[in-house]
Amino acid sequence: MTPLLEVSGVSKRFGGLLAVSDVSFSLGEREILGLIGPNGAGKTTLFNVVNGVYKGDKGTVKFAGEDITKCSPNQVVHLGLARTHQIVKPLQDMTVLENVTVGACFGREYLALKPARKVALEVLERVGLAKSAEMSARSLTIAGKKRLEVARALAARPKLLLLDEVLAGLNPTEITHMIGIVRDIRDSGISVFMIEHVMQAIMSLSDRIVVLSFGQKLAEGRPEEVARDPQVIEAYLGDPDIAEKLKENN
């Protein structure tokens, strides 16, 4: 089976900084792939290269069999690859419903206004924002804005959803709710590629995890394998033997 997303040998340089260096991985249908790594590891840059916000210096990105390396973000959405932003970007002076309608109108199916509004209402129901549909996006709480990001991306009816830290800044109840939403998304047949710092959540959600550190892929595998990988532990904690030492001390 060909993977849905195939990233091979991607590099991105900003001046003297090699933000992403020769990273390759793939993602299958109906899979949740986690992307973790210390701050500044290049996770968001990798997302930006995948969805076309940045053009990679090297390497190729293939999505659903098509080469999207040179595509712009709006073209990528029509092919079925939608994303959310780590720093939320609501369309402030528009209502929540209008925000999501934009996602549906210019998404994969390029819907007309009326059907787009219908899709938007469905999606809002799904993420639990239906009651706020007529509110202006500006007045949502941070948790609401994160859900709005997800709703807008979902309204595009994507095959693959890139989620950039949708749990950051949420309280435990909100996190539980959002995890439910992500599971529900996957169960509806959409693949998910997500960056997350909330370890417990990403460990329980992901089928596989890719670890980035200083722009390079450090490890890839199932969550429990990755968590035991000495290189990963070193990247996060600075000492590969720290786990052993902690055990001994206990």
Next chain:
Amino acid sequence: MILRRPVFWLILIFAALMAFIPFHANDVSMREDLILVAIAVILASNLNLMIGYTGYVNFGHIVFYGLGGYVGLYLATVRNWNLVPASLAAGVVVSLFALMLGMGILRLRGAYFALATIGVLLAVQSFVANFDPWGRSTGLYVDFSAYERLGGARHALWMTYFLVIGVMALSMILSLGIKISKFGLGLFAIREDEDAAVVLGVNTTVFKAIIYSVSAFLPAVAGALMFYKNGMIDPSIAFEFMLSLEGIVMLMLGGKGTVVGAALGGGLYEKLRSYLLTSPKLSNFQLVIAGGLLLLVVLFAPGGLIGWLYRLVPRARKVIE
């Protein structure tokens, strides 16, 4: 559907009254007042497509009006075209010019775009002032006999008046049509956050170029009609920077982003301006008033008159678009 919008019918009634009342009263000075109001509404409405809908401040919007005047007058006088086809051709030519120009300068954002539009205005003005076929700095004149073809000067003046009123109604209907369309939704997304709009799938490059070009069409047609009516055009009256700035004041005063607001601001400001210009004590004072007005609006009512109305009566949002 646009026909189901109350504002659509309001626009038609408003335009019909504006056309009928001076004609019925056979009041020429009222007609001359109202034609200026109509021009102000046309300029403010089309500027609104850029500033209010797309979030791109165009300081050089008047360039479309002036160029339209030149192309129209050139075709009507030198090439002996009829007024209506000449005006439409002016609209098409200027729109195409804007489309090409837009592809270039719309890569700029925020203040840089605004600066570029001033550059465009100055560049076009000095080009025209040195362009031989358009009479350099002396400009073009309409030979009086040209009006004979339209059934005499008196008839021609009324005809251009009705045409300008028609263009005014079209400007407002165009604003309304775009506002309630999918295209408009994409523009609003660009206004709110262009980066987010791209990621949501809006082809911002194309959308911006199209709206820039569309916002040029009716002002160019109006320019052709108006300068034909006036009988002459030269670079300093065609590309008056002050009028460009006043267009922004009109828009802010009425309420940017709304169909009625742009028209209301245009109409009110033009009334105020002509009062100030003709009053012996206050003449040449209108720019001071314009500046003060702009400051007050920006500071205390950023949504303009219509924004203020929305705050007082939230339900008005559904009717007064």
